[in-house]
Amino acid sequence: MQRENEVDTMLEMYSEEELNVLEKHIENYFGPFRNVLHEIASPDIHVDVCIVEPTPERNYYTLVTMGMGAHFMSVPEELAEYRLERAELVISLPDYWKIDSSEEKWFWPIGWLKMLARLPVAEDSWLGWGHTVANPGGVPFAADTGLSGSILLSPGQFPQEASVCRLPDGGEINFYAVVPLYAEEMEFKCRNGADALMELFGEGEDAIPPLPLDPERKNVCAESKKQYRIRPEDIKPLLTDWDGPEGCLATDRITVDGCPVGYCYRQRPDAGDDLWDSGWRFTAGDESDEYMDDPEHSGIFSLNSICNADPEIMPLLRAPYGSAFYRDENGAFCQAEPWDEACGNGEDCGEGNCVEEEKAESRSVGERTVSAPRKFLLGQDDIAVLESLEDDSSGYYGQMLGYLDEFLKRGVEEGRFTETEAGEALDIALWYSYACNNLDDYDHYYMTTQWMPPSEKNAGGCGTWYYRYSCALMYCSRLEEALEYAEKGLMEEPDYPWGYLQAAKLRCHFGDKEGALAAVERGLELVPGDFEFLTLKREIGEGRTLEDMEYHYISPENDRQLQEGELSDSTGKLRAIAGIRCDQKGLTRIKELFESYGWTADSPYCTFFFKVRGTELEGMFRMNEAALSKLDYSRLWAQKESVTQEDNMIRKGKDGSVYQLCGVIFDGDYSAELIYCQEGSDRTMQVRVQPMRLN
Numbered sequence: 001m002q003r004e005n006e007v008d009t010m011l012e013m014y015s016e017e018e019l020n021v022l023e024k025h026i027e028n029y030f031g032p033f034r035n036v037l038h039e040i041a042s043p044d045i046h047v048d049v050c051i052v053e054p055t056p057e058r059n060y061y062t063l064v065t066m067g068m069g070a071h072f073m074s075v076p077e078e079l080a081e082y083r084l085e086r087a088e089l090v091i092s093l094p095d096y097w098k099i100d101s102s103e104e105k106w107f108w109p110i111g112w113l114k115m116l117a118r119l120p121v122a123e124d125s126w127l128g129w130g131h132t133v134a135n136p137g138g139v140p141f142a143a144d145t146g147l148s149g150s151i152l153l154s155p156g157q158f159p160q161e162a163s164v165c166r167l168p169d170g171g172e173i174n175f176y177a178v179v180p181l182y183a184e185e186m187e188f189k190c191r192n193g194a195d196a197l198m199e200l201f202g203e204g205e206d207a208i209p210p211l212p213l214d215p216e217r218k219n220v221c222a223e224s225k226k227q228y229r230i231r232p233e234d235i236k237p238l239l240t241d242w243d244g245p246e247g248c249l250a251t252d253r254i255t256v257d258g259c260p261v262g263y264c265y266r267q268r269p270d271a272g273d274d275l276w277d278s279g280w281r282f283t284a285g286d287e288s289d290e291y292m293d294d295p296e297h298s299g300i301f302s303l304n305s306i307c308n309a310d311p312e313i314m315p316l317l318r319a320p321y322g323s324a325f326y327r328d329e330n331g332a333f334c335q336a337e338p339w340d341e342a343c344g345n346g347e348d349c350g351e352g353n354c355v356e357e358e359k360a361e362s363r364s365v366g367e368r369t370v371s372a373p374r375k376f377l378l379g380q381d382d383i384a385v386l387e388s389l390e391d392d393s394s395g396y397y398g399q400m401l402g403y404l405d406e407f408l409k410r411g412v413e414e415g416r417f418t419e420t421e422a423g424e425a426l427d428i429a430l431w432y433s434y435a436c437n438n439l440d441d442y443d444h445y446y447m448t449t450q451w452m453p454p455s456e457k458n459a460g461g462c463g464t465w466y467y468r469y470s471c472a473l474m475y476c477s478r479l480e481e482a483l484e485y486a487e488k489g490l491m492e493e494p495d496y497p498w499g500y501l502q503a504a505k506l507r508c509h510f511g512d513k514e515g516a517l518a519a520v521e522r523g524l525e526l527v528p529g530d531f532e533f534l535t536l537k538r539e540i541g542e543g544r545t546l547e548d549m550e551y552h553y554i555s556p557e558n559d560r561q562l563q564e565g566e567l568s569d570s571t572g573k574l575r576a577i578a579g580i581r582c583d584q585k586g587l588t589r590i591k592e593l594f595e596s597y598g599w600t601a602d603s604p605y606c607t608f609f610f611k612v613r614g615t616e617l618e619g620m621f622r623m624n625e626a627a628l629s630k631l632d633y634s635r636l637w638a639q640k641e642s643v644t645q646e647d648n649m650i651r652k653g654k655d656g657s658v659y660q661l662c663g664v665i666f667d668g669d670y671s672a673e674l675i676y677c678q679e680g681s682d683r684t685m686q687v688r689v690q691p692m693r694l695n
Contacts, residue, residue, distance in 0.1 A: 012045045012070045018167055022066060026050055029162035030062050030090065037110065038682055043604060045071050047117045049110055054095040060212035061093040063109065068117035069173040073126035074419055083172045084128050089113050090155045091178040092212035102598055102609050102616060108141040109213065111598065112150070113178065124423060124454065125274055127152060129176060130194040132186050134247065134276050138302045141180070145215035149186045151194060152176040157211060179210040184221035187300040229258040230308050238311060239304040241480035246302045247276040253284035254309055255299065261310045262286065265324035279321055282306055318484040321457060375426040375458045377417055382407060386431055400435040404428065426462065429455035433468040441572065442579045442624060446604040448472035463489045463496025470502050475579055477626035482506055497526040504536055509546040516540050531556050547577045575668050579627040587629035593637060594619065601625045612644040618663040627668060635670050643672050643689055651676050651685065659685050
């Protein structure tokens with residue numbers, strides 16, 4: 001049986017009236033567009049790319065996103081009056097560019113536009129004028145260019161009115177030009193500002209135009225290169241499990257002179273910089289004040305580069321903001337006094353006790369006053385409602401999430417707190433993660449991983465926060481991070497028993513059986529005779545896998561029924577567990593089955609391109625790579641052959657119009673959704689295909 005229906009999603013999208021105004025604005029100021037690269041699968045916002053063809057006046061393509069501005073970005077409160085919450089992006093490409101090609105050398109500007117458009121959603125942050133974003137790892141966008149990041153500027157080659165689209169309700173959509181940069185240019189901008197960088201591009205006949213894109217253009221900061229101790233080609237990928245911002249600052253004493261790190265600290269990045277800045281600052285420890293005051297003596301690097309210079313810093317990197325470390329006389333790192341972000345140092349500032357001042361209602365930073373973090377937003381009545389929904393039923397946990405969403409929406413609308421305060425509140429994070437984790441599926445574990453980071457600064461001493469975040473990271477296959485946060489939780493609250501349960505499982509997975517058993521014993525001291533700890537102790541001795549250790553229920557009777565196959569909901573639990581650990585061989589085999597390219601993993605799903613009878617299709621596996629790697633190859637092969645057979649390539653709508661197959665979404669139960677696009681319009685049709693059964 002197949003079921004046809006028009007696409008109906010819960011995505012953040014423009015209203016029809018807003019979309020009409022936006023399309024007219026693009027046509028009036030950027031040029032008419034007949035071709036739109038429609039997005040087939042959209043997990044959060046729907047991002048299309050309008051293609052404005054070259055003209056005699058503008059001999060280049062202009063690509064404009066359409067959909068990013070449906071999302072309201074988390075702009076700092078002090079900038080609220082400037083109406084920067086909504087944006088779209090523009091990039092110009094030379095007239096020879098192969099817009100329709102999926103090869104990396106041609107496709108990367110489109111992929112980069114879509115990634116940037118989604119960044120504010122994924123990071124709960126914002127993008128605006130002058131912001132820079134580096135390609136992960138600082139890797140060049142393609143083999144034929146050294147460009148590896150970008151800056152957002154005003155679309156200066158177009159009329160000034162192109163910069164802002166005013167909507168009927170008074171809202172504004174800001175347009176920013178995406179200008180690709182070299183790593184040295186990124187570093188220069190971060191030290192000296194966007195205006196200073198633009199001056200280096202020059203004016204008049206000798207100018208080096210940043211747009212339209214030239215993959216081989218001159219690096220305007222090439223002459224300022226230093227003779228770094230480690231050559232770029234010798235840098236090894238040491239920091240393979242880091243998925244946060246990768247930028248950091250380091251002095252020339254480390255990167256040029258080759259000294260080991262002697263002192264380092266982590267400060268919270270400024271608003272807007274948190275997309276690239278990890279907050280880490282590395283020094284040799286012997287720099288004078290005069291040396292540190294000269295910006296030419298330091299630079300911006302990827303964390304991986306500094307790990308190559310001094311690998312011993314790697315265990316420190318997941319320390320929270322405010323942490324500081326120094327090397328003792330034996331060369332070992334020791335924890336220093338916390339780095340005080342209000343004072344700018346880790347010592348007594350001479351203005352009284354810093355710790356006591358942080359307890360005040362607000363504190364002054366420069367010329368503005370910043371409210372102290374609000375750790376708790378829920379009232380007693382709200383907590384009573386949430387506690388009434390604590391039950392083994394997934395429906396009640398869903399209601400719990402619904403209550404929290406409505407509470408936050410109402411609170412922001414009524415001005416009782418801001419969205420930023422809601423994201424940082426400890427009580428909201430604890431209830432939110434509790435509901436999501438108990439729903440026990442990949443999508444909700446992923447939601448936990450997206451929600452929790454802003455509240456970490458308020459989680460000190462709360463083992464529950466670290467336990468729940470670690471569990472979600474584990475179910476999203478971020479196992480190294482899960483272990484790091486489990487261990488942090490033990491340090492934050494040594495008497496919280498369930499942190500030892502989580503740490504024991506992960507220690508065992510990474511080969512530390514002795515440490516795992518020690519954690520179990522400590523847990524049994526805190527909760528003597530506990531069923532979970534006793535079961536885990538037995539399974540560690542038996543050499544069971546992490547998935548085996550997770551295939552349990554807390555209740556002994558429910559667990560017995562699960563192990564003996566008496567429960568009907570075991571399939572859902574198995575699917576959740578499948579997302580924990582990736583089988584690389586299985587994943588490679590499935591990628592090869594589809595001859596996939598343009599692969600994007602775990603964002604939150606896996607997307608790619610593949611070809612059928614010469615037609616390029618966009619594919620999505622509605623799961624992470626770990627779960628994908630466990631799918632049955634034979635069933636997936638049969639499903640692929642079925643959905644891509646010739647009579648599925650074309651369908652007719654109810655009005656007789658023709659639709660071409662343009663995408664396929666595969667689900668974990670081996671069902672699929674076929675996405676069809678109507679030629680000459682943005683209309684789509686979606687057809688559900690039931691799972692294939694093999695004899």
